[in-house]
Amino acid sequence: MPAIAQETTQPCPECGTEIRGDSRFTVWCPACDWNVDPGEPQPDTGRLERAERALARRHGEQLLAEMLNGQEPLPRRDVSAVTATALALTVHGVTVALAVGGVWSVAAGWGGVGMVAGLVLLALAWALAPRPRRLPDDRPVLFRADAPELFALVDEVARAVDTRSVHAIAVDGSINAAVTTYGVRGRRLLVLGMPLWEVLTPEERIALLGHELAHYANGDTRNGLVVGTAVRSLSLWHHILQPLPHPSGLEVIVNALYVLPRLLIGGLLVLLVRLTSRAGVRAEYLADRLAARTASKDAAVGLMDRLLIADSLSGLLRTEANRAALGGPRSTREAAARADELWGRLTAFAASVPEHEYERQRRVGARRGHQVDATHPPTHLRRACLLADRSEAAAVVPQARRTELIGTELAAARTEVARRLLRGSLGD
Known part of the structure; x- marks a missing residue:
């Protein structure tokens, strides 16, 4: 059975007011707020x-x-909401562009190079495509x-x-x-x-x-289909572009190339969250x-x-x-x-x-x-x-x-x- 309520009485260490409480819960002082929030979280550092x-x-x-x-x-379709939807559609437009570019590269061939590039683009488009739950x-x-x-x-x-x-x-x-x-x-x-x-x-x-x-x-x-899935796509991009851990010589160059697009995608993600x-x-x-x-x-x-x-x-x-x-x-x-x-x-x-x-x-x-x-x-x-x-x-x-x-x-x-x-x- 749950713990039985047990009334407690004690003076407040801060102001001396008599505190009547329940042993199952935090004891605090209504007069001066002593111990009102013993689990207060640390402030954001970033x-x-x-x-x-x-x-x-x-x-x-x-x-x-x-x-x-x-x-x-304000109406639900205020400037921020419209801007967020437009930005989300732009994100999905990039996914469509990847798919179109992939199909075109595969069709062109270019001696096999286009096939490889096209398949990579199509794989990225598939990974980023909006999916219903x-x-x-x-x-x-x-x-x-x-x-x-x-x-x-x-x-x-x-x-x-x-x-x-x-x-x-x-x-x-x-x-x-x-x-x-x-x-x-x-x-x-x-x-x-x-x-x-x-x-x-x-x-x-x-x-x-x-x-x-x-x-x-x-x-x-x-969490709608347009904005919610755009947030998911940007989050996936941001994850893909995370720096490689313990990079070798070539991987150091790859990490350097990741910096600018990762910052851009991170900024877009933050902007989309702020707009909503x-x-x-x-x-x-x-x-x-x-x-x-x-x-x-x-x-x-x-x-x-x-x-x-x-x-x-x-x-x-x-x-x-x-x-x-x-x-x-x-x-x-x-x-x-x-x-x-x-x-x-x-x-x-x-x-x-x-x-x-x-x-x-x-x-x-x-x-x-x-x-x-x-x-x-x-x-x-x-x-x-x-x-x-x-x-x-x-x-x-x-x-x-x-x-x-x-x-x-x-x-x-x-x-x-x-x-x-x-x-x-x-x-x-």
């Missing part, structure tokens, strides 16, 4: 990292100010016939945020959720992290679905707003709070995995029972997290800002934006019968994910 954090912080604060003032953010084969994937009630709920949320629904739902062991596409036709895939799904209320689950599906509605280009930075931050704020309008402001705020304790939930899952490993091999029936028990332990732990731990995490977020993640606004800013928004009636309301049926539909996937978590596959 000029590029500092610039990216500063850019993300500026965009996040600007967009937050706009939304708190009642302004709608495939359905994951390392986790449970559900289709409409497998989970009609879950898909019905997703369909209803999709209508509420004015977008199309998904074609498949993958379930994994992450404390997260995401949307993406797969296949040449761009079919939609929703990825649900079962640990997060389990600790949410039915209303908060609707808020989660609303947030994720809103990324389709808002036209978030960061504001769009990415804006997409998160807009997705939060649509989540609140779909499930209610309280549900969206509750979702933010659950995300604040993701590290604590991960810690519990690691503890349970270690305990399972120490227990040694078990029969199939015992393993299934232990897998199902995991979710009860997780939800009980989440329900027992005290308010002062949530408050500590909010203050940590305020101190760190964009130090941890330059693509998402800090959770405390997203929460503040939601609280400042006007309350509206929820567009989608949970139904007890549907919630029960969804639980039944997810039962097999739920057990499979729990087994993987107990084997230590936290990221699935």
